[in-house]
Each structure stands twice: as C-alpha cells, then as structure tokens.
Amino acid sequence: MEKDHVQSLNRGLAVIEAMNRARVSSLSALHALTGLPKSSLVRLLETLIEGGYVVRISRREGYALTDAVLRLSSGVRHRDLVVDVARPLMEAFTRRHKWQVSLATSETDSMLVRFSTRHISPFSREENFLNRRVGMLGSAVGRAYFAWCSDEERQFVLNALRAAGDALAGPDRAADLEALLARVRADGYATIERPRSDATRSFAVPVMEPGEDGPLGALAFFYYRSTMTEPQATRRYLPLVTALANEISAGLEQARARAEP
Numbered sequence: 001m002e003k004d005h006v007q008s009l010n011r012g013l014a015v016i017e018a019m020n021r022a023r024v025s026s027l028s029a030l031h032a033l034t035g036l037p038k039s040s041l042v043r044l045l046e047t048l049i050e051g052g053y054v055v056r057i058s059r060r061e062g063y064a065l066t067d068a069v070l071r072l073s074s075g076v077r078h079r080d081l082v083v084d085v086a087r088p089l090m091e092a093f094t095r096r097h098k099w100q101v102s103l104a105t106s107e108t109d110s111m112l113v114r115f116s117t118r119h120i121s122p123f124s125r126e127e128n129f130l131n132r133r134v135g136m137l138g139s140a141v142g143r144a145y146f147a148w149c150s151d152e153e154r155q156f157v158l159n160a161l162r163a164a165g166d167a168l169a170g171p172d173r174a175a176d177l178e179a180l181l182a183r184v185r186a187d188g189y190a191t192i193e194r195p196r197s198d199a200t201r202s203f204a205v206p207v208m209e210p211g212e213d214g215p216l217g218a219l220a221f222f223y224y225r226s227t228m229t230e231p232q233a234t235r236r237y238l239p240l241v242t243a244l245a246n247e248i249s250a251g252l253e254q255a256r257a258r259a260e261p
Contacts, residue, residue, distance in 0.1 A: 008044075011036060014156055015044050016053065017108060019065050021160075026062035032163040035155060081259075082216065083115050085251040086207075090117050090219075093244050100124045101241065103207070103248070104141040105217035106149075107133060109160035111142045114217070125200045125222050136161065137168040137177075140204035141218035143190035147181045148206040148215045189238055190218075191230065201225050203234060207245045210253035219245045 011034075018033040019025045027045075031038050045063055048054035052068045086103050093101055094117035102116040110133040118124040136142035136157060146154060161169035168177065184190045189203045202222045206215035221241045223233050 010152070011040065012044050012048065015041065015048065016065065016069060018160070019054070019063065020069075021108065024057055024061050024064045029062070029163070033160050035159040080114065081255055082248075082252060085255050086248045087115055089244060089247050089251060090115065091120060093117070093240070094121050097237070097240065098122055099237070100222045101244070102129065102141070102220045102222070103217055104134065104139075104145075104220070106136075106145055106157075106215075109136050109157050109164060109166075110134060111136060111139060111145060111218065113141075123222075123224065135166075137166065138192065140190045140192050140202050141220050143180070143184055143192070144204040144206050144218040144220075145215050147184040147190060148208070150214050153214065187234075188242065189234060199224050199226060201230065201233065203230070203238065203241075205238070205242050205245050208249050210249050210256070216249075216252070219248070 014034050014036070015030060018030055021033070022029070025033075027038055027041060030036075030041050030045075034041070036044075045054055045056075049056060049063075053066055054063050055066050056063050082105065083103070090101050090103065098121060100117050100121040100123065102113055102118075104111040104113045106112075112133055113129045113131060116128070116130050118128060118130070134142060136146055146157065149157070158169050162171075167173070189205050191201075191203045194201060200222055201224065202220050204218045204220040207217045207219050208214070209216040219241060221233070221237055223237075228236070
C-alpha cells in the first residue's frame with residue numbers, strides 16, 4: 001500500500017513537471033510527455049484540481065497549473081545551495097589546474113549550466129554557456145546525468161524528448177542509446193563527438209545526490225584538442241574531476257545538515 005502511495009505521488013509530481021512546460025496542456029500532450037495511461041492521468045488531474053493546483057480550461061484546450069504550485073517552492077533559497085557549495089571548490093580547481101570546469105543540473109529534458117570557472121581560466125573557451133540550456137543527449141553533461149539517473153527518471157526524460165522530436169531518443173535508436181549509456185557508465189565519464197573545426201573538447205562526470213543513488217547534476221572539464229588527446233585528458237584529469245564532483249556532493253550534504261533546525 002505504501003509503495004502505491006509513493007508511486008501515485010511520483011506520478012502526480014511528473015504531471016506537474018510536464019504541465020510546467022506549457023501554459024495549457026491537453027490530455028494527449030500529457031500522455032506523450034509522461035507515458036502514463038490517459039485514464040490514470042484523468043484521475044491524477046482530478047486530484048490536483050481538488051487540491052487547487054490545476055484548473056480545467058476546457059475539453060478542447062485541456063488543463064493549466066494554478067498559482068498554488070508556487071507554494072511548493074516557497075522553501076527554496078534564492079541562491080541555489082548547490083552553486084554556493086560548488087563555487088569555491090570549482091574555482092580552487094581551476095586556479096590550481098588552469099582548465100575550465102562547468103556545473104549543470106537537469107531541467108526535465110535538458111541541462112542548465114549553473115556555474116562555470118570561465119572567468120578565471122586562462123584557457124577558457126570562447127563561448128559562454130552560463131545560464132544556458134544544453135541538450136540532454138547532445139551534451140557531455142547531459143549524457144553523464146542521463147547515464148546515472150534512475151530508470152524511472154530516464155523513461156520520463158525519454159518521453160519528453162520523443163514528444164519534442166529528438167531523433168536520438170526515437171524508439172528506433174533504443175539499442176544505440178543503450179550501448180552509449182553502457183559505455184559511459186563503464187568509462188566513468190561522458191563525451192560527445194565534435195567537428196574537427198571545433199578546437200574545444202570536453203568530458204563530464206555525474207555529481208551524485210547525497211544519500212541517493214542518482215545524480216543531482218554533472219560536471220564538465222574543458223580542454224583543447226591541440227593540447228592533448230581524449231585518452232591523455234582523461235588519464236590525467238578524470239580522477240581529479242571525479243574527486244571534485246565527490247567534494248561537491250559531500251559539501252552539499254554537510255551544508256544541508258547545518259541548515260537543519
């Protein structure tokens with residue numbers, strides 16, 4: 001019974017997250033995004049309507065979130081605790097090793113770059129991705145996050161990507177995607193193919209959620225193709241970047257413990 005309640009809560013939260021992607025959401029759109037049966041969606045939506053979190057616009061247009069959902073984030077700090085913890089650790093890493101590192105967290109079917117040491121790296125890449133979204137399957141940070149997230153979250157993200165028309169997430173690419181994820185997990189890092197005209201290369205590792213099996217984000221390390229190959233970069237810097245990711249996770253756990261009343 002308890003497991004059923006947890007599953008219902010997870011499904012309800014998945015519906016709210018899916019509805020947050022659009023002003024108004026039809027039942028068909030929510031079905032495509034969440035993968036939940038329409039009959040289950042109707043029951044969940046009726047429960048959310050009773051709770052005041054959702055309103056039904058019309059049979060044709062569908063449903064919309066109400067301002068009541070803002071109460072769910074009232075305890076969230078203005079400045080994200082993850083960034084507060086990661087900033088000094090990442091800056092210390094770049095001051096010591098010179099190369100740029102960036103931290104990204106998940107945003108449904110993409111990753112949001114939350115902090116970067118571009119401003120202090122003498123080897124910083126030309127393009128600034130701070131506060132920009134990057135693709136979940138088309139970026140190293142996205143692949144690192146996706147490879148270590150739970151099966152349930154992975155399926156939700158895949159449904160969202162498929163609804164958005166992402167070719168890499170198509171059912172016909174399932175075998176290729178599983179092989180990619182297996183390779184990422186075996187290697188301990190993720191990367192992407194870049195055109196030869198792009199001088200920048202990178203690899204990314206997950207930053208694990210303290211006390212959980214899944215990640216809270218991913219950490220990317222940037223270097224130049226002219227300075228080292230991927231095997232050279234990972235042999236020298238992968239242990240250091242992985243250690244940095246672990247420091248961020250441990251620091252977040254300590255910061256949360258201090259913040260508890």
